[in-house]
Amino acid sequence: MRTGALARRAEELAAQGAAFATATVVRAQRPTSAHAGDVALITSDGHIEGFVGGICAEHSVRLFAWTAMKSGQPVLLRILPTEEEVAERQDANEDGAVTVLNSCLSGGAIEIFLEPTLPTPRVNVVGSKPIAAALEQLGPEFDLEIAAVGDNPAELHDGDLGIVVAAHGKGELEAIRAALAAELPYVGLVASPRRGAALIEELRAEGIPDDQLERVDYPAGLDIGARTPNEVALSILARLIETRYGDAYTPPLRSPSAEAPPSFAVDPICGMTVTMAPDTPQLEHDGETIYFCREACKTEYEATLEGGSPAPAKAAAPATAVDPICGMTVLAAPDTPHLEHDGETVYFCCDGCRTKYQQEHLDAVASS
Secondary structure, three states, rough: OOHHHHHHHHHHHOOOOOEEEEEEEEEEOOOOOOOOEEEEEEHHHHHHHHOOHHHHHHHHHHHHHHHHHHHHOEEEEEEEEHHHHHHHHHOOOOHHHHHHHHHHOOOOEEEEEEEOOOOEEEEEEOOOHHHHHHHHHHHHHOEEEEEEEEEOOOOOOOOOOOEEEEEOOOOOHHHHHHHHHHOEEEEEEEEHHHHHHHHHHHHHOOOOOHHHHOOOEEOOOOOOOOOOOHHHHHHHHHHHHHEEEEEEOOOOOOOOOOOOOOEEOOOOOOOEEEEOOOHHHHHHHEOOEEEOOOHHHHHHHHHHHHHHHHHOOOOOOOEEEEEOOOEEEOOOOOOOOEEEOOOOOHHHHHHHHHHHHHHHHHHHHOOO
């Protein structure tokens, strides 16, 4: 697919609100089939449009394109053919880069820049007062989709960032109830402290738990001493931006098709992470489906079965994780900063991110 066609396709996906990543080959070492400047689009269902390498490279591109879409952060993916080269790159500990082993490259190496494009976060604005109009005007400047419904009930969508209720007494309780039930990350009420507290008491009397009511931000917005409608709208947008990049909001990874996100497995012969897809080489053994990066690995595995037992799996490709604070892809290794939380190991790019996570999650729980 030519670059112009890919650009048009990217515009179509963005207009559909679909998540995708743009993959650009920035370096290619022979004898790989890709060339510097090759471009492809990877949608959230794992479909690749364009060319950035053969079938083996595509497995890694799918995996880390999906990682980039989940974190919202770009990734420089290095696909190298030998364990020695991988170890050298990993020792460098470069921010925003991840290195994987791919012995299928026949001595070549590829570096691919993966840049995610995510749907514009949607914010519902209920009301027709000047503050609602100011939000509608200013929101797009901050890459927010403002769904202004006037005094009508908001039609909440899965993946919405939040709601701002500026209805001045018209349908406020209904809007807040719906937003809390939908677990929107941000629920803002434009009201004075006194009137806002009275509305919260009404909702509490209905039986809505305090832990939900505490999520209602009133008076809505960051306290900057705002007076004019535009200033109040700006303070609310500051809260929305804070929420957008916080832990409570996960961008919806909408797909242009009805297909589910890709799943991955480890090739037991070469140790590479591969896509669990119908067109991936595979076979059934002991009631399980085993996936391979290429037919050669599948054939080698079949030969071991004919000999009586499968060959022991080679070491899996280095595991990675996403730093929940900065979104960077990091190596899931013993010397990577990490901590245990809820029975899982959480990895970080640096001690600073680990400390911030501990303060926001572990310390907060301990003090509650």
